[in-house]
Amino acid sequence: MRRDLHPLAWWAWAIGLAAYASFLTNPWLLLLVIAVAGLVVAARRGHQPWGRSFRLYLGMGAAIVLVRVLFRILLGGTAGHVLIHLPEIPLPGWVLGIRLLGPLTREALLAGLYDGLRLAAIVIAVGAANSLANPKRLLRSVPPALYEIGTALVVAVTILPQLADSVQRVRRAQQLRAGDTRRVGRLRRFLVPVLEDALERSLALAAGMDTRGYGRSGGASLAQRRVTGTLMLLALLGLCAGTFAVLDETAPRWLATPMVVAGLALAVLALVVAGRRVERSVYRPDPWRRAETLVALTGLAVGLAGWWVSRHQLAVAHPDLSVGPQVSLIALLGALVGLLPAVATPEPAAATA
Structure with a gap:
């Protein structure tokens, strides 16, 4: 049976992959994490506009690696086997440690390369x-106490998907009409409609959220x-x-795990108390089943393995x-576990959600 999974399940899976990558600098394992993410996206993404935004993130990742390597070439300073003797640019004496x-x-x-x-x-x-x-379904799943913050976060994380959809729509429209063949002219004809379309959609989204009462909360007394x-x-x-105690091994152990657990418990309690004054209803809430x-x-398993x-x-x-x-x-299996959603979850719904 085709159906879309709960959005929080996908975010939990992605956070596990990101945590695994943050613990390592091994290039083979990092490339394996990227491959796992790409295979799962290819197997389980839907036909919605945001499903076509993964290419932008791949391009952003390639740009990050390139910029990181270029900065290493520009700044230098790492001793080892010399590949090329580049001319060094002299700097003032007060610039210490920079070359x-x-x-x-x-x-x-x-x-x-490893850091990038x-x-x-x-x-x-x-x-x-x-x-x-x-x-949109992610916004419905945000706890009531975090609804205003969740609204801003959901709008922020959908910027790139909206740009990807705008790029494709503008490109299809320009293929149907002739225009300036110069490189600068083509760039202007392409960028201006894309930015204008993304801005108009953002303004329409903000207006729609305002008319539906987003950000409105119930009254609360001073004591509450x-x-x-x-x-x-x-x-x-x-x-x-x-x-701090977890990161600093010299700190007392009673400040480590017990304080983290106590802080999380108090945070959950504060969210529950704050959520009581937020008036919000959810139409057809998303189910959480075995696949999620x-x-x-x-x-979680991938993050723990890393x-x-x-x-x-x-x-x-x-x-x-x-x-x-x-x-x-263990490192290989820990990353390959992330491929399970590609085969053990239902295919996405054919219709646009």
Whole structure:
């Protein structure tokens, strides 16, 4: 049976892939994460406009890698095997630790490539979620207390999908009529309608949201607002202290996991209390079934695998720049688990949601 999965399930899966990539700099594993995201998108994206935005994220990832490598070439500073002797540009004496050009080493190129691939994999994982999850249904799934913030976030993450749809519509329209054949003229004829179309759609969306009462909340007494603010402040303090203790091994252990758990519990409680004053109804809420649970657990498993490899297989997670990167069976299986949604979930609905 064809149906669209719950959008939060796809975001949980994508966050797991992004977390896996954030723990590693191994290029083979990062390329595997990108391939997994691409295969799942190709197998389970629908026919909606946002389903065609994945190419933009692939192009953005390639640009990130290229810019990262170019910065390594421009700044240099990494010792190792010299590939090319570039002329060094002299800088003032007060600029310490910065060098322009100079000898280009293999280690500098590899460091830029590894760092760029990691950031590109994270961006592409987020792009996979944008291509698979219906943003309108995602907005319906936001908790009531975060509805105003969720509205802004959903509008923000749909900018690239809307641009992709505008590009295709303008390109099809221009193919039906003749025009300026000069390169500058073609660029102007292409960019101006795309930006105008995206702006008009954004204004129409904002007007539609305003007429439907988006951002309107029920009344709350001064005592209720003080309780909600106190709970959120305590939750923030607990999460900050717990995160600091987790990252700093010299901190007392009672500040680590217990404080993180306490902060999360207070945050959930504050959201529940704040959500009671938000008046919102949902028509035909999206079901959460076994397929959604499988997709979310897949993302969790991929993220945990990346964390385990970064803790117990440091040479695999962060290979030395002087030798070839190696992979392990656990690292490979941890990334390949992310392919399960491509075969274990129903195909997307044929009709536009």
